[in-house]
Amino acid sequence: MTVAIAGQVWLGGRPLVAALDLRLTPGWTCLLGASGAGKSTLLRLLAGLPVAARLEGTRQAPDRIGWMAQADLLQPRLSVLGNLRLMARLRGEPLPRPRAEALLEAVGLAGRGADRPEALSGGERQRLALARVLADDAALVALDEPFSALDVPTRAAMQDLAAACLAGKTVVMVTHDPTEALRLGDRVLLLQDALLHEIPPLPGPRPVPLSDPGLAQAAAALLARMRRP
Amino acid sequence: MTVAIAGQVWLGGRPLVAALDLRLTPGWTCLLGASGAGKSTLLRLLAGLPVAARLEGTRQAPDRIGWMAQADLLQPRLSVLGNLRLMARLRGEPLPRPRAEALLEAVGLAGRGADRPEALSGGERQRLALARVLADDAALVALDEPFSALDVPTRAAMQDLAAACLAGKTVVMVTHDPTEALRLGDRVLLLQDALLHEIPPLPGPRPVPLSDPGLAQAAAALLARMRRP
Amino acid sequence: MSARIWPVLAIFALWQAVCAAALVPAFVLPPPLRVFETLWHERGLIGQHALTTLAETGAGLALGIGLGVTLALAMALAPWLQRLIGPVLAGAQALPVFVLAPVLVLWLGYGLGPKVAMVALLVVFPVASGLHDGLCATPAAVLDLARIARASRLRTLLWLRLPHALPQGAAGLRIAVTYAPTGAVIGEWVGASQGLGYLMLMANARMRIDLMFAALLVILALTLLLNRLTDRALARAGL
């Protein structure tokens, strides 16, 4: 499976990414960058979704893609369980009840299956959206700020869950949290000044333990890099 | 002006806050807690908005409240400028054009006034919602995860902006970021095990400079506290 | 209940006042008390005709709603069908009954057929139009999910577009239900020997204006009852 996108991304007359040449390999690729830099746009281009920007170049991606948008895209008229099963239903595949229940439990929503999404807190909604993309079992998975509404301990737990569930897949994740990027990323990319900059990843297995002293150090360095362009 | 809420908050048969006795004074009160702990519920109760939970107790709050919800509540049929002016229009007060333009500029949306919200990135939407609450000029301001969709540098800039604009007001903010809470909070509260725990704040003026070594230390301590209940 | 009754009383009071003030002669608009008297005296006659109209209305509603939903779904699935059916549906609303009458009678005879067809014709358009409008207004972000899943049109329709279209479908249904009894009355103009529409026409021709209004009251009551039942059912479905 090849996942690649190359060329230039234009928004009106302004280049969002001036020189793009991205090949993804199995493992996590984390994408950082200022708000409005074009991270979501890039992710949508990769996933083959319509964008306001224009890609002048080529794209190669598998047919089956997992996708967690920046907005949670929960359907208000479907139950929590119905939302979890939505992608499977759209694909015409079954999502066995035990698997669904297990996923709900894993994201801390055990017993909430019959509720409407509006009865969930902000973080609970995000976890449901995460469970949905984990259920989807795609070889290429795109995650747009998947943990942004979670407190730190829950966030770490969800990162571990995602890392476990998506082991071996090609994952690309947008995040604003340098620690998160370094903890999960086999590759870390910074979108800055319309260019993708490669940030050296940490050594060792993923996810990097939170207690790893190198993590905090690398995060501070990355942060400094983000501050002065 | 007294801002106080006391009693118990019940969700169905479960207590969200078992013993509540909160008096707010001018300055920033930051509220942390696990996802689903009841932070948004508490904020809504304070603001006098309908909640699924039930407050058994008393509430005292001024009439004029500024409010930034966890969802951005941008109106899709209004322009960016129209959304910025929305609260003023609902209150029947004018928001002078120069003030509106200045606020848009301050949150990095200069020149986007005529766009629809759907043309904004996730972080841009959140900044617009922030600008709206800053424009509202209320004595009590409730912010529900106001910086969650922003990259670290932009987030710091927006924190500084909010601190400057809301100086002297009574502000209560929900956040998942311990650093943010300690940086801005004159008071820091942790909602854990259905109780509000007071966390010792940092000394010195607000916002605490990001370079302050005490900030990272206190954040780590708070994080540890959040990890083991 | 008591809050509901006020508007009704207000309307009857106004009506009685209009008649008492002789703003309208009794042979154009008889006073309500006289109409009620007739309603009571002729309850057997009116009741029997009302049953016919009720049956026509019920059958036509079922047919019209079923057809309307089917057409809306079909048009949403196949845009070329929309281009074909859309204008036909809209155009059919402009067919006057005296054009339709001979055709309907030729094909359906003088029984329940033409009345049920008339009700269905009036019902199908608001239902189909409302639901189809809703189906075409799915937010773009929601359709991203379908794109990602490479979902077939049918699955996209069923799982994403239809749930989002329900409120607009409900709005169309509310409008449609109001027209259903009217459809039965019009259907009875096509040719009938039973039904409230027939009774009203006959009463009108025989100068029995009070009987005509008594029958009309029953039709109004039927319309409002249907309206309320629909509101209840939709509210229960969260719409």
Place this chain on the structure above:
Amino acid sequence: MSARIWPVLAIFALWQAVCAAALVPAFVLPPPLRVFETLWHERGLIGQHALTTLAETGAGLALGIGLGVTLALAMALAPWLQRLIGPVLAGAQALPVFVLAPVLVLWLGYGLGPKVAMVALLVVFPVASGLHDGLCATPAAVLDLARIARASRLRTLLWLRLPHALPQGAAGLRIAVTYAPTGAVIGEWVGASQGLGYLMLMANARMRIDLMFAALLVILALTLLLNRLTDRALARAGL
């Protein structure tokens, strides 16, 4: 354009086939070619009557839409008004024209008045019902903003509820516009010496079925044109 023309051609072909196969006698449904011939021969007569109907439709639409929007806003502002007006509006849809005719004539005379009133009566209900449904379905989260701002009902309506109700209002309008020409035709039953409805009734009584269908074609064209114009205008407004 060329894609648009196919459905129309298909319908006429079907119609011609039905007539050619003698499924329906020509005095019930004349073949389209004969109708077109009549349309061409009588274009002066039909054109002049069409102008009258067009004027009635236009005036009634303007009145009905204005009234419908006003009523929907008023009902959304004051729930007690809704309880009063809602049933009256729904009930008014069930009044047959032969009941209304004498009252309308008594109050409005024989000119444009009753026809415009009939169009408005048919238009006002879908517009008011659709828009009101939409106004009542504002998401709770959006109303939080109004609560925070202690916004008056009117401001809440204008700045929050109305923008959210526009798609449903548009759906109601689309339905209403379709009924407008029908309203004019019905209005001409009240008494007329001009207009396509009059011409059709007259042609029907004279067994000039081809002329009746020629006039009907013009009404259908008018209906579809109105439909298309509305769609365009609404699309331009992003609805």
Place this chain on the structure above:
Amino acid sequence: AESLSVMLDWFVNPDHGPIIVAAERGYFTEAGLDVTLIPPADPSDPPKMAAAGQVDLAVSYQPQLYLQHAAGLGLKRVGTLINAPLYCVMADAAGPVHTMADLRGRKVGYSLAGIEAALMQRMLRHNGVDPAEVETINVNFALTPAVATGQVAAVSGAFRNFELHQMAAVGHQGRCFLPEENGVPAYDELIYLARADLAHDDRIARFLAATGRAAAEIAADPQAGWDTFRAHAAELDDPLNAKAWPDTWPHFARDPAALDTARYRDFGAFLVETGLIPTAPPVETIAVGK
């Protein structure tokens, strides 16, 4: 000129010949009248409008007059437009119905003019048929198609000057059974009504005189009458009206104001017999004339 509003019984058609011809030839103007003609679509409206004072004169049907009186409309017949019955029961000549008796066990369509049922019932009884043995259906607008397509065996309420030609126009031949030959007393098909307080109004007398003059002229030169009539409005000039004209003009009342008291008394008695009205009003209370 004094104004006078006249509401016809329906849209303008050859039955209104004398009125249209008088208007076209300026006889109303000569009589100092400014006449407004109003054509309704529902024949039951004109009496109501006259009774409500909305119009001065209404064109209506003699049989209806008794029902209107019973309903308290307070109208009087002031003149006659068509002085013979036009009503008939029409069957398809090619069909199985050769006599009224053949209607036994068949369907008959009718259009609700209000009194037709009574007329047909009498005609059936006269032929030894119990009306209960005939299924009646209100076919409203579609009398001719209902017979021509064989949906019903006959229709009640056809006008013999029109529907027979309509049948011919669609390739069928109609057969009319006439009420006056089947036990129904003769009556005036179309009459003028006015409110009792207007019954002796001078304008009405002048109006009637003008229409009487037109009727006489039509009788003297029917072709010229037709030419005047069809010039009134473009849609009137059609083959069916042209065919109906010769069947219609002989029935125009040439002395519209003349009242045949016996005819009104007999018809009242007939309606009492049928049970449609409890008692027949004295002729003076429902009709004036000379």
